[in-house]
Amino acid sequence: MDRVREVIVPEGLDGARLDKALVELVPGASRAKVRKAIEAGGVRVGGRIRAKGEIVRAGDALSFEDVDLVSQEVPPLPEPEAKLDVLFESKDVIVVNKPAGQPCAPLRASETGTLANALIGHYPELAGVGYGPREPGLVHRLDTDTSGLVVVARNHDSFSNLKEALFAERIHKTYLLVCEGEGLADTGEVSFPIANHPKDSRRVLACVHPRDVMRNAPRPAHTRWMVEARNGRWALVRARAPRALRHQIRVHFAALEHPLAGDTLYGGPAELPRQALHAASVALPGSFEVASVLPEDMQALFDRGT
Template identity: 60%
Template sequence: MAKLEFTVPDTLNGARLDKAVVALAPGASRARVKKAIEGGDVRVNGRTLAKGGVVATGDIIAIDEAAVKSGDSPCLPEPEAPLVVRHASAAVLVVDKPAGQPTAPLREGEMGTLANALLGHYPDLDGIGYSAREPGIVHRLDTETSGLVVAARTADAFETLREALKDEKIEKEYLLVCKSEGLPDEGTIEYPIANHPKDKRRVYPCIHPRDVIRYEPRAASTRYQVETRVGPWALVRAEAKRAIRHQLRAHFAALGHPLVGDTLYGGEEVSGLARHALHAARVAWDGEGNKELAFDVVSELPEDMAKLVR
């Protein structure tokens, strides 16, 4: 694609560079704009700006079109799709995703995801988020994980929530069911997690120091406490503020206590449970003084998991 050049108008005088580029470049992806700026691929008057730099009237912004435009096809709205909203403000939505529903589409034209329902009920989410297929969505859940997902209703709210998530300020609690025998009443799991070297469907908890050197994993910490024990199973409340991909599933499997139904990580199949026993039960943030951004939302344990520990 061609090189894009824009002259900053009076209306964007003093604006942050990333916001100015998004406003001036039609179809620009916010996530890709930030990445391009961090990589030094956006120039203002021939020079790069530090993170958080601002522009002034008359400045010339130059950037490759391919560096800022998202290649994603848009998410299609489904206004008639069911959507359980647990919290709504002018800035934030917290919705309850059922097990079996993908968070966002992976293929062009895919329907039936949480993102399709969100966009159908809240058209103003269009253009907000990491990509066109994830309107407003701040974090994902695995398809077979049920529970709470946070979405932003404005671009500013999305950036604030994204930073809060990255800085581990948003509280995220999960309920899971695993084998009870031998599991301590509480503990912290701190195995770093890497992409699996042989199976793209899984992640790899690096238990041995040699694996840390070999695979360059990401840090991951899971705190947990057993809530109740019934027969062979334990209902566990776990906290993982960042919760990288498959973190809880891989961590409990590494302990020798894979989630019930999580056959990918060695969990036992049980009658009446058609997925892994993991539920995002609570999300909370104080908003750091902004009431529109603050939330503390709880989702009850779904019936298919509850009957295991009744």
Template identity: 35%
Template sequence: MQELPVEEMEVEVVIDGETAGARLDAVLAKAHDLLSRSRIKDLILEGAVTIGGKTVDEPNYRVKAGETIVLVAPPPEDSAPKPEAIPLDVLYEDQYLIVVDKPAGMVVHPAPGSPGGTLVNALLHHCGDSLPGINGVKRPGIVHRLDKDTSGVMVVAKTERAMRKLAAQFADHGRTGPLHRAYIAYAWGFTQTATGTVDAPLGRDQHNRLKQAVRRDGREAITHYAVEARFGEEGWDVTRLRCELETGRTHQIRVHMTHIGHPLVADPVYAPGFATKINRLPQEAQEAIRALGRQALHAAELGFEHPATGEEMMFESPLPADLQALDDALAPYDRSLPGRG
């Protein structure tokens, strides 16, 4: 197979009667032999394919006669990531897997714009020869991801068998197994109910490829939330929420909470219109929010079935220092305390 050109590649396919009904990823793989089907699938999920000018991010979409499909592939990434001596907060490790507490600001795997300093680079150094090749060169051992600026618990596979078993649990979304994912989030405003569920499909935002959006043609996405504390005084209110994922879509909690009118505090992508609201808070809380520099979201709990022993495992991560500082600054204004509204 010849090498990809350095510049961006564009592939255009017009669907005829013979091709109609085929899967989108299969059509594109057949149309251009420079890209593998798995790479094309990733590009589709990343929003790099349009049909009639609209983004389509479902690899299994069935194409229709007369449609014009355009795939814009970014320049290829560098070769396999290199090991880097980056400290890791290891919560658990054995010969099959490793569980880490990812700090905010760390990208999970190399990508354009973040070629190094990632969790993968740190894992390659920590795990040595046990990791390369599992789940491909670019994302060795990566079963699930957290956004760059979301902190918290992640599990990484160290063997092919562990990779398959863990991936199956995440693909099943815990419906038939013990997979459990809980996050702590700080959101603007008070939710109408103490508990609730947001069931709204998500897909690539058609106007901004860096964002996700609620779309009728999106992928199933379900978030359950429960209020842990309500903070506020006249002019401002913030809620601390525990969010449990039934599915795990990109930016799911961030988009779902925005969708119901309660975007996450300090979220630069989904809550830019709330930036001025910070000025209404007490000074200490203002300083804590400005110091965050990221959405107020933390992956606090992760539970799964061990891929080799079958044991149900549960890991917890306490609030990192920046979110704890925010919580401490808000605590005096807890509306659930006796004597408060």
């Protein structure tokens, strides 16, 4: 008989969907296997079967069978010759600077050219560390077309500690973005909760209206910003998002009617071949503090002013 396991939802995942919470909490869990297990009734919340979109709360007990969730995926193909821009390294942590256009992890076993391929090529000990085999050591991810800093754990203890710090919002991250500046306040905050888009899996939905909240079971999301400079048409903005849900900054600025330059998915002007978003700094007090300069393409766009 398969071993039944139980995990407790931490404060950092309060309000998360059941399927998302399990992927975060169970090392090696496959998103597809989690969904199938929930649909088959193999996952219980407080002893009761729940749907994958149900919201879980801090302290909820999630029980399941190991075999239902653990992925049989293989690690990425190592690419020891691949370029890897390491900005910080200790015995427990690596912080790398990912270029725009590079996926964080492969979708298929044969895929190469991702950050994960480079990481496993340069640091073979990362195999088996992280959320699953395809994501060696990755504590968080960036969209393919977002550039900037990614934190990588070098061992299991470090991964556990960094994941806990991320959920508890003790890892401080800032992002630089370029958007149209007219009408944008010098400082501000937006707290529209975010849900999966009901009609387009490529996008998320900022639940601006109360009816959106009732229909879509969104997660809380908070983004603060400060304009660092203005030049003609553009504003260079520093944004802070403690947990940074998928597409959070992109959809929040779109909801403010200031979509990012290049972010055509959310209505942004097509001035770049990618969204003008860069993960510019990351810090864990007492452990590391790393900054990355604005990429050339974003700097050139801002300097042009038109």
